[in-house]
Amino acid sequence: MYLILHMILTRLNISTARQEAFLLFLVFFLAATGCRGTDPNAVGGVMTVAGSTSVQPFAEKLAEEFMAEHPEYNINIQGGGSSAGVRAAQTGAAQIGMSSRNLKEKEKGLHERVIAYDGIAVIVHRDNPLEGLSKKEVAGIFAGDYANWKELGGSDGTIHFVAREEGSGTRGAFEKMVMEEREISLRALVQASNGAVREIIARDPGSIGYISLGLVDNRVKALSVDGARASRQDIMGGRYELVRPFLFLTQEEPEGTARTFIEFIMGPQGQELLSAEGLIPGE
Amino acid sequence: MSRVSPRELAIERILQAIAYSSIAILFIITFFIFKEGLPFIFREGLGEILGGVEWRPTKGQFGILPMVVGSLLVTGGALVIGVPLGLSCAIFLVEFSTPKVRRILKPAIELLAGIPSVVYGFLGVILLVPLIRVHLGGPGLSLLAGSIILGIMILPTIISISIDVLEAVPRSYREGSIALGATTTQTVSMVVLKAARSGIVTAVILGMGRAIGETMAVIMVTGNAVAAPGSVLDSIRTLTSNIGIELAYASGDHQEALFATGVVLFVMIMVLNLAASMTRRKRIR
Amino acid sequence: MKRLDPGVTQKIVRGILLSFTALTVSILVFIITYVLLKGLPVLGWEFLTKGAVDAGTSGGIFPFIVSTVFITVVALAIATPLGVGTAIYLTEYTRETIVTKVVRFAAECLAGIPSIILGLFGFITFVLFLKLGWSILSGALTLAIMILPTIIRTSEEAIISVPQNQRDVSTSLGGTRWQTVTRVVLPSALPGIVTGIMLSVGRCIGETAAVIFTAGSALPTPTSVFASGRTLAVHFYILATETDAFGMAYGTAAVLIIAILTINVMAYWMMHRIMRKFS
Numbered sequence: 001m002y003l004i005l006h007m008i009l010t011r012l013n014i015s016t017a018r019q020e021a022f023l024l025f026l027v028f029f030l031a032a033t034g035c036r037g038t039d040p041n042a043v044g045g046v047m048t049v050a051g052s053t054s055v056q057p058f059a060e061k062l063a064e065e066f067m068a069e070h071p072e073y074n075i076n077i078q079g080g081g082s083s084a085g086v087r088a089a090q091t092g093a094a095q096i097g098m099s100s101r102n103l104k105e106k107e108k109g110l111h112e113r114v115i116a117y118d119g120i121a122v123i124v125h126r127d128n129p130l131e132g133l134s135k136k137e138v139a140g141i142f143a144g145d146y147a148n149w150k151e152l153g154g155s156d157g158t159i160h161f162v163a164r165e166e167g168s169g170t171r172g173a174f175e176k177m178v179m180e181e182r183e184i185s186l187r188a189l190v191q192a193s194n195g196a197v198r199e200i201i202a203r204d205p206g207s208i209g210y211i212s213l214g215l216v217d218n219r220v221k222a223l224s225v226d227g228a229r230a231s232r233q234d235i236m237g238g239r240y241e242l243v244r245p246f247l248f249l250t251q252e253e254p255e256g257t258a259r260t261f262i263e264f265i266m267g268p269q270g271q272e273l274l275s276a277e278g279l280i281p282g283e
Numbered sequence: 284m285s286r287v288s289p290r291e292l293a294i295e296r297i298l299q300a301i302a303y304s305s306i307a308i309l310f311i312i313t314f315f316i317f318k319e320g321l322p323f324i325f326r327e328g329l330g331e332i333l334g335g336v337e338w339r340p341t342k343g344q345f346g347i348l349p350m351v352v353g354s355l356l357v358t359g360g361a362l363v364i365g366v367p368l369g370l371s372c373a374i375f376l377v378e379f380s381t382p383k384v385r386r387i388l389k390p391a392i393e394l395l396a397g398i399p400s401v402v403y404g405f406l407g408v409i410l411l412v413p414l415i416r417v418h419l420g421g422p423g424l425s426l427l428a429g430s431i432i433l434g435i436m437i438l439p440t441i442i443s444i445s446i447d448v449l450e451a452v453p454r455s456y457r458e459g460s461i462a463l464g465a466t467t468t469q470t471v472s473m474v475v476l477k478a479a480r481s482g483i484v485t486a487v488i489l490g491m492g493r494a495i496g497e498t499m500a501v502i503m504v505t506g507n508a509v510a511a512p513g514s515v516l517d518s519i520r521t522l523t524s525n526i527g528i529e530l531a532y533a534s535g536d537h538q539e540a541l542f543a544t545g546v547v548l549f550v551m552i553m554v555l556n557l558a559a560s561m562t563r564r565k566r567i568r
Numbered sequence: 569m570k571r572l573d574p575g576v577t578q579k580i581v582r583g584i585l586l587s588f589t590a591l592t593v594s595i596l597v598f599i600i601t602y603v604l605l606k607g608l609p610v611l612g613w614e615f616l617t618k619g620a621v622d623a624g625t626s627g628g629i630f631p632f633i634v635s636t637v638f639i640t641v642v643a644l645a646i647a648t649p650l651g652v653g654t655a656i657y658l659t660e661y662t663r664e665t666i667v668t669k670v671v672r673f674a675a676e677c678l679a680g681i682p683s684i685i686l687g688l689f690g691f692i693t694f695v696l697f698l699k700l701g702w703s704i705l706s707g708a709l710t711l712a713i714m715i716l717p718t719i720i721r722t723s724e725e726a727i728i729s730v731p732q733n734q735r736d737v738s739t740s741l742g743g744t745r746w747q748t749v750t751r752v753v754l755p756s757a758l759p760g761i762v763t764g765i766m767l768s769v770g771r772c773i774g775e776t777a778a779v780i781f782t783a784g785s786a787l788p789t790p791t792s793v794f795a796s797g798r799t800l801a802v803h804f805y806i807l808a809t810e811t812d813a814f815g816m817a818y819g820t821a822a823v824l825i826i827a828i829l830t831i832n833v834m835a836y837w838m839m840h841r842i843m844r845k846f847s
Contacts, residue, residue, distance in 0.1 A: 064621075192528045192809075297653075298653050305671055397770045405804070548684075556677060
């Protein structure tokens with residue numbers, strides 16, 4: 001093989017040194033291209049999990065721990081949004097699709113597994129004196145009804161409300177459960193991920209936003225809504241209603257790598273990790 | 284006339300094909316973007332889209348006027364900041380300082396053009412936004428923040444090209460003016476700048492192109508509210524941010540709407556590039 | 569209104585210009601110094617060679633360095649033959665015709681396309697249409713389009729500045745056009761071409777918008793061109809917007825800035841050496 005290539009290249013009057021450089025390059029390139037998507041259902045294959053960016057950080061942590069224990073597996077987590085996750089699962093582009101909302105009618109037909117429940121927390125800056133609001137007030141804030149925190153019993157200051165972008169599963173859930181018939185104002189500040197929303201809230205004392213409960217840390221405060229706290233007890237007790245499922249979707253009953261991974265997640269180790277991260281176990 | 288061997292001919296043809304690939308690539312890009320975006324524009328109507336003020340793509344409303352306004356305003360703001368600073372810098376370096384200083388500073392400034400835009404955006408969020416929020420009001424994430432950051436980002440472009448343009452003005456112009464008794468300032472304002480005018484316009488247009496096309500830094504500091512601003516302290520969203528924020532999640536109509544946004548942006552930038560080419564050619568002639 | 573003495577005007581104007589210049593230079597210097605000051609302490613052997621932990625918020629940035637190098641190398645592998653080939657064709661093989669003008673115009677237009685549009689195009693074409701998915705390859709193809717105009721332009725300039733007599737000598741010795749190109753012109757033009765490549769490397773390293781929608785943001789080290797990978801710039805963006813892991817962010821930014829500045833400085837130094845050769 002090499003000899004044939006060598007003969008052809010000599011014909012083209014390319015010096016031996018250059019030939020070697022070229023071959024080196026070829027070898028590198030071929031090695032780099034590697035094996036295209038090995039069968040994910042075979043042991044030790046690469047598996048792609050794609051979809052909701054709300055689920056993503058948790059899936060990444062799960063994958064990290066899973067791969068630490070089983071280094072022969074290679075799990076690839078991608079974002080793209082819940083809708084993209086559903087489509088990826090339907091088309092097989094990903095072995096597992098992630099969704100942070102329930103499937104719509106026309107999306108039914110996939111195998112669904114609830115790996116956890118996630119609360120949607122309404123958060124404000126740590127120093128905001130308010131402890132809770134009614135759902136109607138929250139909806140009013142995001143619809144643009146209030147200009148100043150004073151109007152809600154807080155301290156004097158303009159309200160800066162931050163939403164997720166259109167198409168986000170978190171935003172969709174928030175709109176359905178909190179806004180109901182009302183629209184989020186066009187003047188809302190928008191950030192492209194829950195993490196980004198949290199960062200804004202953590203820095204701006206006059207801000208308010210909604211993020212995944214699992215992402216709340218000690219730099220922001222989760223308000224109670226209609227008297228119910230955004231805590232595990234209140235969620236499990238059914239008092240805090242802003243809850244949505246984190247779904248892992250597969251075309252059929254999961255097999256091979258997908259099955260092993262999902263079993264890991266549903267097992268004690270996985271569920272403990274998710275609990276520690278602030279999610280509610282998918283019981 | 285030597286015989287051209289078939290191998291030589293083959294090589295020539297290959298190179299020709301490679302050269303045409305640039306045209307092919309440009310064509311493919313234009314084709315794809317328009318293919319995805321135009322049907323949408325025709326379906327919804329250009330007037331509805333360009334003139335509409337409500338962007339709620341998941342509910343069927345696709346007005347991008349606030350974003351067009353946002354792009355234009357933030358670019359205008361960037362020019363307001365970048366052109367005076369940049370031009371002053373260029374004029375000072377060429378007319379009022381020595382070639383040695385220039386030889387150090389000009390490459391140094393050009394190097395700064397290599398700093399990734401996300402770093403500018405980050406510093407904007409950490410340092411500039413809180414400053415605006417605390418001392419001027421509003422959320423800090425604003426048109427003002429975007430203009431300042433973009434203005435700084437286009438400085439290297441404006442300075443570098445302006446320096447080249449000013450240096451290209453023949454020395455005889457300046458010497459003639461000084462010989463007539465004018466001060467350097469008078470020379471610069473009445474002679475040199477006039478001679479360099481079209482080149483400077485090119486520099487500004489290129490800076491404008493860079494500002495309109497910037498995405499990451501803008502997403503980070505402008506707040507991305509989908510409403511036209513009432514003041515420089517209000518949040519805005521640009522056409523580029525619109526695509527950048529929602530592309531990953533969009534599907535169906537929403538995705539096509541984003542391509543339509545891309546089409547509008549593409550057309551705007553092409554017009555700018557053409558304008559820049561034309562002024563550049565005018566100078567040579 | 570009394571006209572000011574021109575000497576006074578001169579002093580005032582000079583003062584204003586000087587202060588604006590000082591302001592400009594200090595802003596630009598501040599940016600680099602601030603990032604390096606905050607980021608250099610984070611750098612270390614561990615940081616550069618260890619993998620990322622906790623979804624990238626601690627640990628090291630090794631996988632991202634790999635992704636960045638990987639995607640840049642592949643992008644160059646694609647763009648360099650195309651770019652240099654185009655430059656060779658335009659300068660050595662044809663006269664100035666409408667066609668060559670169109671090719672140059674197309675390259676100029678490509679150069680003006682904002683990176684988000686390239687990202688959009690790459691997403692639709694490579695990730696979805698060609699079903700390459702989020703991958704190093706999708707990202708590299710997109711980056712290749714982005715740097716192609718730069719390579720064409722610098723290669724052209726480099727090739728044109730090769731003195732004509734060198735070519736004539738080769739032809740008079742019986743060399744074919746291609747032989748002249750490969751054995752005489754290209755070696756002479758190599759420094760200029762390499763300069764263009766280095767500038768392009770700088771751009772690839774710093775690019776975010778075009779990469780995040782095509783190469784994705786997967787955390788593990790990519791093992792093949794078909795795997796997704798997170799480049800340094802993308803990692804920095806995610807750290808900067810979604811986390812408060814500022815230490816890591818500054819460290820990543822410091823690596824980025826040092827790499828880009830070093831490469832650009834080398835490119836400039838090369839350009840100076842070439843210019844000196846010809847003057």
